[in-house]
Amino acid sequence: MIRTPCLHALLVLLPLAAACSHHDDPAYEEVRPVRSTVVGATGGSVGATYSGEIRARYESRLGFRTSGKIVARLVEVGTHVKRGQPLMQLDPAQETLHAVAATADVEAARSRVAKAGIDLQRTEQLLGRQFASQAELDQQRLALAEAESQLKSALAQQQVKWNQRSYTELVADRDGVVTAITAEAGQVVSAGQQVVTLAGDGEREVLVSVAESRVDELRRAKALQVSVWAHKGKTYRGQLRELAPDADSVTRTYSARVTVADADAALMLGMTASVFAPDVDGDSAIRLPLGAIHHQDGQARVWVVDEKTARVAARTVQLGSAQNDGVLIVGGLAGGETVVTAGVHMLHAGQTVKTAGSPVVAQGRQP
Known part of the structure; x- marks a missing residue:
């Protein structure tokens, strides 16, 4: 049986022995895997795309110049007519x-x-x-x-x-195709009421609706290219002819008409078309995914990866126009830098990251 003085001595020696057996373990910093991309100036290849439809340069919304009851409808939607050809008749x-x-x-x-x-x-x-x-x-x-x-x-x-x-006989005012009929035989119409829409032959245009943030972008475009979904791989030269001075009261977009300079028979009315402006942001623009941008203190920032230390640092950038799921960077970045494109909200300044294709290396940190 251990005596009391010996028990007290053992109790004093136990903490000392525990202290001698403890070793300081190095703390490991979390290395977070991220997606990244090496940015670069596009050399004028950055462009903007606007969606629209093929329309005729001249569209006539025809109506009788007197009132009366329609007794005959002489054309159908899609009928090709000549100038002066009768379209409808009123009771005379x-x-x-x-x-x-x-x-x-x-x-x-x-x-x-x-x-x-x-x-x-x-x-x-x-x-x-x-x-x-x-x-x-x-x-x-x-x-x-x-x-x-x-x-x-x-x-x-x-x-x-x-x-x-x-005036009881409505005739075509130009060669073209009937695109809409809004009145039928037996209906009483008033003078000037629209009953037939006629799309004239000849010039073709693309009607697009432009968001207010992209109006200046389209106006500055030096060259436009038109393509249609039905004929992939074929492009036409385009020229901005008309840009509405005010926004539509319902859609809050601006209507623009782009003339197709070398239109042919392949461009049919109503086809889905795209207008591409290849140089809207000049020669030094950089494109990044929207997920690469985060905002702090009212400023747009990105995480730039140091190639030597694999650590990230925040960089303030100037944003250009948005394009689909991307955004153009017009200032704050230089070609060749590595930018984090996914996981930006989980990072902090100086954090070590693992980009795609690089090995995971744990970085020691003293407590």
Whole structure:
């Protein structure tokens, strides 16, 4: 049995022995695997793409110039028509009656002119025999002038009524193809109401909707290339012809029309088209995935990897335009630098990372 003084001595020696057997273990820093890319200036190959559809340069939304009931529809959607070809007809009965009434007014006006001429001639004869006064002669001259003016008015009204009679037939104003019909036989339409849409032959354009953040980008483009999904590998030269001065009230986008300079029969109306601007951000732009960008203190930053130490450092960059799932970097980076593209929100300054293709090396850190 151990005596009490010996027990006290053992209790004092045990902590010392434990202290002698303890060795300081080196602390290991976590090495986080990340995705990265070596950036480089694109030498003018950075571009922007805008989606749209093929449209005709000239589109006519046709309507009757008088009101009435449609009695005949002479074309179908897709019909190719010539200038002057009838498209629809209104019931001409009412306009015909108006024209007949106007013709009767003309005949009545002619009769009044003839009567006023006879009265003037008779008054002149009576004045020569001193049976009429000069005042009566002047009055007859004024009556003849008034009758002649009424005849001119009646003739003009007659022409108007016959014109309206001809307006009961809607004709094509140019060679083209019918793209829409919004009225049918039996329907009563008002003057000017759109009933047929006609796309003219000849020039073709691409109608695109541009977000407000990309308007200047499209305006600065020096050259445009047009392609269609149906004919992959074939491109056409494009030129910006029209850019709307204000945004659409519903979509809040700006409408732009790009003329296809060398359009051929392969470009059919309504085809899905893409407009590519190859040089919207100049010769020194760099493209990065959106996942490579993180924001801190209101500034856009990326993690740049030091090739020697495999540690990351934050770098503030200037952003250009967004393109699909990428963004253009116009300042803050140089060609040849390695930038983290995935996992940016799990890093801190000075952290060691393992990029794709590099070995994992644990870095010791003293406590």
